[in-house]
Amino acid sequence: MPITETNIDPDALTLQIVADFTVPVARLWDAYTDPRQIERFWGPPEWPATFTRHDAFVGGLSKYRMTGPDGSSSAGYWQWTAVDPQRSFEVRDGFAGEDGEPKTEMPSMSMVFEFAETALGSRLTTTTSFDSLEQLEELKSMGMVEGTTAAMGQIDAVLEDLATFAHELPTASQLVGDTQVRVSRVVRGSVEQVWQAHT
Structure with missing residues (x-):
């Protein structure tokens, strides 16, 4: 804490x-x-x-x-x-x-x-x-x-550390309730690379 x-x-x-x-x-x-x-x-x-x-x-x-x-x-x-x-x-x-x-x-x-x-x-x-x-x-x-x-x-x-968090984990899901799931994706690289990953 x-x-x-x-x-x-x-x-x-x-x-x-x-x-x-x-x-x-x-x-x-x-x-x-x-x-x-x-x-x-x-x-x-x-x-x-x-x-x-x-x-x-x-x-x-x-x-x-x-x-x-x-x-x-x-x-x-x-x-x-x-x-x-x-x-x-x-x-x-x-x-x-x-x-x-x-x-x-x-x-x-x-x-x-x-x-x-x-x-x-x-x-x-x-x-x-x-x-x-x-x-x-x-x-x-x-x-x-x-x-x-x-x-x-x-x-x-x-x-x-984001590198540790994202290691071999391009997409992650987290159960936050009985009916809710949060999906996260970490993309590392230049702005251009990140933009391309989302298009």
């Missing part, structure tokens, strides 16, 4: 999670900015995520949907507000409707992801800022801390 600290500050209206990893910052950054990688750990194990859009630039938008074991789903979005490559990024995170559009009547929050080198690899500090104490308490009661902890417990498997 990579999480080393979890701090809720009701005065500052923040939830801060610190996690340490034994990989370089660049590898951790890629895991968060590549839609095929982040969807493997953004949702808790029983609520896997699928990203249909994931823009890692200011003004960009990410859209994702988490699907539960009973087939029900919960959609969300990120509005990218700041990006400092391999150092930090900030998004506005909120709930979305079936069409992927933001639900303005539901709470949204600011999330800052800060990446730093450590002696053993890298550290990610995620600080979520809420608009009110009521909002913090509401999302806390919805299981945000437990869900985030469960989701981050999946990161180590994603951070494995």
